[in-house]
Amino acid sequence: MAATWMERARHSMPGGVNSPVRAFRSVGGDPVFVARGEGAMIFDAQGRRYVDYVLSYGPLIMGHRPAEVLGALKAALAKGTSFGMPTEEEVVLAETICDRVPSVEMVRLVNSGTEATMSAIRLARAATGRDRILKFEGCYHGHGDSFLVKAGSGALTLGHPTSPGVPADLAALTSVADYNDLDSAVRLFDAHPGEFACIIVEPIAGNIGCVPPRAGFLEGLKELAADRGALLIFDEVMTGFRVHAAGAQGLYGIDPDLTTMGKVIGGGLPVGAYGGRRDLMEQVAPAGPVYQAGTLSGNPLAVAAGQAALDALARPGFYEDLEERSAAVAMVLEGAAERAGCPLTLNRVGSMFCPYFAEGPVEDYAAVMGADAERHRRFFHALLEGGVMPAPSPFEAWFVSSAHDDEALEITAKAAEAAFRRAVAD
Numbered sequence: 001m002a003a004t005w006m007e008r009a010r011h012s013m014p015g016g017v018n019s020p021v022r023a024f025r026s027v028g029g030d031p032v033f034v035a036r037g038e039g040a041m042i043f044d045a046q047g048r049r050y051v052d053y054v055l056s057y058g059p060l061i062m063g064h065r066p067a068e069v070l071g072a073l074k075a076a077l078a079k080g081t082s083f084g085m086p087t088e089e090e091v092v093l094a095e096t097i098c099d100r101v102p103s104v105e106m107v108r109l110v111n112s113g114t115e116a117t118m119s120a121i122r123l124a125r126a127a128t129g130r131d132r133i134l135k136f137e138g139c140y141h142g143h144g145d146s147f148l149v150k151a152g153s154g155a156l157t158l159g160h161p162t163s164p165g166v167p168a169d170l171a172a173l174t175s176v177a178d179y180n181d182l183d184s185a186v187r188l189f190d191a192h193p194g195e196f197a198c199i200i201v202e203p204i205a206g207n208i209g210c211v212p213p214r215a216g217f218l219e220g221l222k223e224l225a226a227d228r229g230a231l232l233i234f235d236e237v238m239t240g241f242r243v244h245a246a247g248a249q250g251l252y253g254i255d256p257d258l259t260t261m262g263k264v265i266g267g268g269l270p271v272g273a274y275g276g277r278r279d280l281m282e283q284v285a286p287a288g289p290v291y292q293a294g295t296l297s298g299n300p301l302a303v304a305a306g307q308a309a310l311d312a313l314a315r316p317g318f319y320e321d322l323e324e325r326s327a328a329v330a331m332v333l334e335g336a337a338e339r340a341g342c343p344l345t346l347n348r349v350g351s352m353f354c355p356y357f358a359e360g361p362v363e364d365y366a367a368v369m370g371a372d373a374e375r376h377r378r379f380f381h382a383l384l385e386g387g388v389m390p391a392p393s394p395f396e397a398w399f400v401s402s403a404h405d406d407e408a409l410e411i412t413a414k415a416a417e418a419a420f421r422r423a424v425a426d
């Protein structure tokens with residue numbers, strides 16, 4: 001059935017999907033077509049049930065269809081779906097974000113993480129009067145042209161486009177350093193004095209699985225940016241409200257100049273946001289000259305869902321409880337791997353984690369790339385058979401929600417025993 005739908009899908013949509021990872025290219029086979037979700041579970045078109053560790057790639061921190069979000073959506077629907085005019089609700093959401101994340105004094109709502117990061121670097125370029133940006137290999141900041149860039153051969157060469165259609169002249173303005181290697185960033189700043197508008201970084205690299213910052217790395221970036229007159233942007237689209245009530249910056253105690261958000265702040269609806277220092281955000285139109293706009297920005301449904309989610313996250317003990325559930329999931333995976341004699345390095349920060357088929361440690365891009373993709377592929381398909389839906393790529397983070405209960409854990413434990421044995425079988 002899924003195969004038939006996939007054939008149809010390939011006729012009308014590139015690769016049959018609306019976002020590449022959904023096509024299962026890194027694990028092989030046809031993707032599961034989802035019919036519905038409930039709590040920690042998703043159900044496919046045939047009614048098969050899976051414990052969901054994808055959670056829409058991060059937004060669903062309370063699982064599928066949490067009562068709070070559904071209630072808020074129903075109330076919003078009764079009033080209208082979009083106005084293109086100010087609403088009280090969007091003010092409250094902006095205040096909530098500013099209250100929770102101390103470095104964010106003002107915020108602009110947009111429709112996706114991609115929009116947030118594109119707008120943030122525009123603002124950084126405008127505020128500094130400089131064009132060059134620094135990013136890290138393996139960090140993902142959405143699909144804006146300036147981010148689809150890799151390092152040239154040799155650390156100090158110009159950036160090269162990683163996608164056709166990205167102008168080489170624009171890519172040349174993106175310098176690429178190594179994540180968790182402060183010196184590689186310093187060398188780029190030395191090579192281009194006075195040129196960098198900003199450093200943009202995922203404070204926890206979540207698009208190569210889950211690679212936490214080494215001690216001193218983020219602090220070093222903050223100092224480097226400040227010393228050289230550049231801005232520090234934390235891309236917290238994944239980590240914001242996921243790893244801590246104030247995001248990764250709250251967890252590590254570092255205030256960036258600008259922050260981008262998305263995923264969790266939309267409660268499962270399309271939202272992004274960028275914010276930060278008031279003197280910077282005051283430069284965004286119409287307060288200032290830096291143009292950025294959106295027909296559906298601050299959409300009432302998205303704002304209602306996001307507000308309901310952020311309200312629920314503020315309940316005392318939410319993150320402590322999520323930490324316990326996440327630690328339990330990590331423990332059953334690690335235990336099953338050990339019993340199967342399968343080398344595994346599981347990196348975890350709160351409710352985001354990644355099991356790498358590698359001896360470890362996995363602390364940089366090279367180590368991530370060195371993990372065993374074939375073992376991952378076998379592991380992935382065995383888990384699916386066991387009723388568990390992991391991320392369909394060795395480079396995607398897994399997520400745990402507050403809806404992942406004992407039943408979800410039991411199903412996971414059972415499936416993992418078989419899946420790690422399968423992973424190591426020749």
Ligand SMILES: *Cc1c(COP(=O)(O)O)cnc(C)c1O
Nearest residue numbers: 112113114140141142235237238
């Ligand atoms: C998901 C993600 C983005 C892109 O967000 P979209 O809503 O998919 O455009 C940007 N940065 C990071 C760190 C992300 O995880």
